[in-house]
Amino acid sequence: MKIIASNFKTNHTRKSTKKFIEDINKLLTNENIKNDVFIFPTSTSLDNFNTPNNLTVGVQNAYYVQNGSFTGEIGTEQLDEFGIKTILIGHSERRHILGESQKEITLKYNYYKALGYKIIYCVGEPLEIKEKGISDTLGYIQKQFDGIDLNYENVTVAYEPVWAIGTGLVPSVEDIATIHKKLKKKFTQPLLYGGSVKTTNIEEILSIPNVDGTLIGSGSWNVEDFKKMIEITSKAGEK
Numbered sequence: 001m002k003i004i005a006s007n008f009k010t011n012h013t014r015k016s017t018k019k020f021i022e023d024i025n026k027l028l029t030n031e032n033i034k035n036d037v038f039i040f041p042t043s044t045s046l047d048n049f050n051t052p053n054n055l056t057v058g059v060q061n062a063y064y065v066q067n068g069s070f071t072g073e074i075g076t077e078q079l080d081e082f083g084i085k086t087i088l089i090g091h092s093e094r095r096h097i098l099g100e101s102q103k104e105i106t107l108k109y110n111y112y113k114a115l116g117y118k119i120i121y122c123v124g125e126p127l128e129i130k131e132k133g134i135s136d137t138l139g140y141i142q143k144q145f146d147g148i149d150l151n152y153e154n155v156t157v158a159y160e161p162v163w164a165i166g167t168g169l170v171p172s173v174e175d176i177a178t179i180h181k182k183l184k185k186k187f188t189q190p191l192l193y194g195g196s197v198k199t200t201n202i203e204e205i206l207s208i209p210n211v212d213g214t215l216i217g218s219g220s221w222n223v224e225d226f227k228k229m230i231e232i233t234s235k236a237g238e239k
Ligand code: PGA
Pocket: 007, 160, 164, 165, 166, 167, 168, 194, 195, 196, 197, 215, 216, 217, 218, 219
């Protein structure tokens, strides 16, 4: 069954997040949808949500500590309060805008792996690398696996080309197929595609071999759109 995940980034309030999650709960229950659905709200919107087993609320980021003096960060003490056991690591905005290095990402990965967290681990190349061709692209992505244990049973990888995130640009079906095929040779865990996924292209993207699901930002923030995409995903899972 295909997986679908929504990354809120810096969007939605505590109030609108609660309503969003309630709406998704209703859809999953009423339509008896069994696909794994993930929602990553802002840290300020975390709560003890009552969700069906297949709907998981995760965190977009946390530091690799239980608690301490790390201004602006949260640790597992704060996550435990809400039973959060799922984290996004290596997202391109954290790598390229917030300046997280591969070394820090590895420390974070190992910390959360040791605690058994579900990790959605993101990789992807910037435009100047894509333009150099497939072997440079694969070489770049390979470096993003430095220090990362891909045999960890609770990791899901997301391939998200940086130039496709939030831009409306999507790689060709052939490009996604090629990269996913190559990446899937490295591990058996699920591999998601992310980058400008929307209601209008999700069906085609899910039909590409080795695409086990999608990680969606901007296209998922409207709950009606996300509901539509969950329904399309549940049908894709039947095939
Ligand atoms: P986008 O973001 O869907 O807005 O392109 C995807 C992501 O960053 O996960």
